[in-house]
Amino acid sequence: MASSPTHSEYSPLLGDTRTKPSGDIDARQVGPLEISTTTRYLILLGVWTATFLSSANMTLVPTMLPSISSEFQKSHQASWLGTAYLLATCTFTPLYGRLSDVMGRKSATQTAVLFGGLGTIACGLSTNMEMLVASRFITGIGGGGISTMAAIVVSDMYSLRSRGLAQGIASVFNGLGFGVGGPLGGLITDWLGWRWAFLIQTPLFVLSILLITFKLEYDTPGVGKNAVQVLKRIDYLGSITLLITVASTLIFLSTRYNESLPWSDVAVFLPLTASLVFFLLFVFVEIFVAREPVLAPFLLKEKVPVLVGISNFLVSSCNFAMSYYFPMWFQTVMSTSAAIAGLHSLPSSIAMPIGSVFAGWMMHRTGKYKVINLTFGILPFIAGVLIAQLREDSGPIQSWLSITPIGFGNAVVMQTTLVALLAHIQENHMAVATGFSRLFGSLGQVTGVAVSSALFQTVLERELRKRIHGSDAEGMIKRIRQNARLIETLPVDQQQMVRHSYDVGLKAVFWFATFSTLLAYIVRLPIPEKDLGEEPRAGGVAGSTSTNQSERDASHEDH
Structure with missing residues (x-):
């Protein structure tokens, strides 16, 4: 495929993938809409296996922190195991949209999976905390790329109307990874040791890279196919x-x-x-x-990409603030075990893929996204208010199910906003726009963890100073802030004061998350509706429909 002589951030992603006479098809690599159903499913298995591992690695570490800290004796650095992963994800995620244009889908996806796999193996082989933090950073470089490339590959292989359903199915793997990462990490740590929680992922990474290597062969005409050209175009x-x-x-x-x-x-x-x-x-x-900026400034001049980016930022802030601090409330205020506290987040993890599949199915059937977004996008705000009202005597319904609408509602929002973004941009900007939206989401993840941590510690310190006095007050306040487990060793009267301080501090985080999701809802109101195409044919997402005759012909050949 000949390269274009000049390239910019407007360089086309997809060339003419319309069906040609059979002789022409044999003479060239097939496009993403022309591959067989079997090949399509094997590609999806490869990228979605990597998606599952990437999501699991986000929630894997917290349950292993006590074991890791006790081995390396550096608990004060333990928080960087999570932060390093999110920092790398935030920084490198937007690069993959560009890399997929200049390297091709296959090479960019291989790069992401290799970083994720090698970083995970390095975590299991780490001999000190510094090496482990660096390995987590490497894993994050791959993790952000995996999610971006999975979204781009799905967008390649399915029409706009069918993408929502396909992305919804992808979120099942994403949600499953989030849901089982923590419990599985704790189980493997107790059984084999924390290192094996990383090393046991190796066969799945190998399966993913093999499927991508041998099956992700469809043609997306691009630019800069040799290494020198690729390296020159990286920002x-x-x-x-x-x-x-x-x-x-x-x-x-x-x-x-x-x-x-x-x-x-x-x-x-x-x-x-x-x-x-x-x-x-x-x-x-x-x-x-x-020359080709990771931020894609031309998208900042368009209303829908900007609104979607801001919404993604705020939604991710809400999700990560809640996921990190909701279980802590039960462990510190309600005195539950770490395992039980973690299980309180499970309803949200289960609701997330259900919400994604539901949103995709609704968009696939109706060809609309705005009503779905506005109807179910208010649920996370309602859930946030309920969570902020939690008390020690709250019933099991509020304690266990109040977080469920956050997982379901925000999953619907993320699916519908992605489709809205793709519906309002040119097809040749799809990969860059996907990276653009993922960048805002990654920034939201980091913000959700960092700002909520700062807010929580500030309020907690203030509340503890109100209640703890004496000659050793400063030392005790510092120890309590650094280690919540000390609560159980305090006298009963002091325990109650400290638990109340934790309650106030955590409620401040819950209100921060609630405000974030409400603001996200308001930001999405101006996003216009746009018809996603013709009525889908029988056969569901596998027969991805198109709005032009050439894509319909290609889909027809596929079946």
């Missing part, structure tokens, strides 16, 4: 300035609010300054320097 400056911006912000929030250092401390002032400076540099690079 190195944009990626580095984004990485430093996010990392500096995380360090600032940690030192100022988690460790309560004063504003004048160099560990607070320096990272705050660096975050502001490098953010401005990132914006400058993306607008004036980068």
Whole structure:
């Protein structure tokens, strides 16, 4: 396939994939709408297996922290095991939209899975905390790319109207990974040791990379197929300035609010300054320097991509704030075990894939997305209000099921907004737009964890100072903030004071998440409706429908 002589952020992703006479098809690689059903399903099995592993790795580590910390004796660095993964995901996710254009779908997906697999194996072989944190960062480089490439591949192989249902099915693997990651990690840690929770994933990574290598062969005419051209088109400056911006912000929030250092401390002032400076540099690079910027500034000029990006940011902030701190409420305020506290999040993990499949099915049948979005997109706000009202005497329905609408509602929102985004952009900008939306979602994930942590620690410290006095008050407050397990060792009267302090601090996080999802709902109101195409044929998503005759012919050949 000949390369275009000049390329920019507007360079086409897809060439002419219309069906040609049989002789022409034999002479070239088939397009994504022309592959057989069997090949399509094997490709999906490969990318969705990687999706499952990527999601599981997000929730795997928290249940293993006590074992890891006890082995390396560095519990003060344990939080970076989660932060390093999210930092890498946030930084490298938008690159994959570009890489899939210049390297091709196969090479970009292989790159993501290889980073994810090698990073996971390195985690299991780590000999110290620093190596483990670095390995988690490598895993995150692959994790963000896996989710982006899975969305791009599905968008290649299905028409706009069928993509919602296909993406909904993909979310089953995503939700399953989130749901089983924590419990499975704890079980394997107790049985074989924490290292095997990483190493046991190796066969599935191998299966994924083999399926992608031998089956993801469809043609998406692009540009820059050799290594030199690919390397020249990567936005190195944009990626580095984004990485430093996010990392500096995380360090600032940690030192100022988690460790309560004063504003004048160099560990607070320096990272705050660096975050502001490098953010401005990132914006400058993306607008004036980068040949193919990771941010895709041209999308910032269009209403729907901007609204979808802001919504993704706020929805992800809500999801991660709740997923990290909802179980803590039961463990600290209700004195439940870690296992039982973790199970309280399971209804949301189950509801997530159900909501995604439901949204995809509804869009597939009706060809609409706005009514579905607005109807079910309010559910997370209602759930947030219910969670913020939790008390020690709350009944089992509120305690166990109040989080369910967050998983279901936000899953519907993420599916419908992705389809809305793709419906309002040109087909040749699909990969870049997908990376664009994932970038905002990744930034929301980091924000949800970092801001909620800063908010929680600030309110907790204030409440503890109100209740704990005496000569050793400062030391006790510091120990309680760093280790919630100390609550059980305190006298009964002090336990009640500390539990109430934790309750107030965690409720502040719940209200933050609730406000985020309400603001996201308001942001989505101006997104216009757009018909997704003709009525789908019998046969469901496998017979992906199209709005033009050539794609219908290709789909017909597929069956």
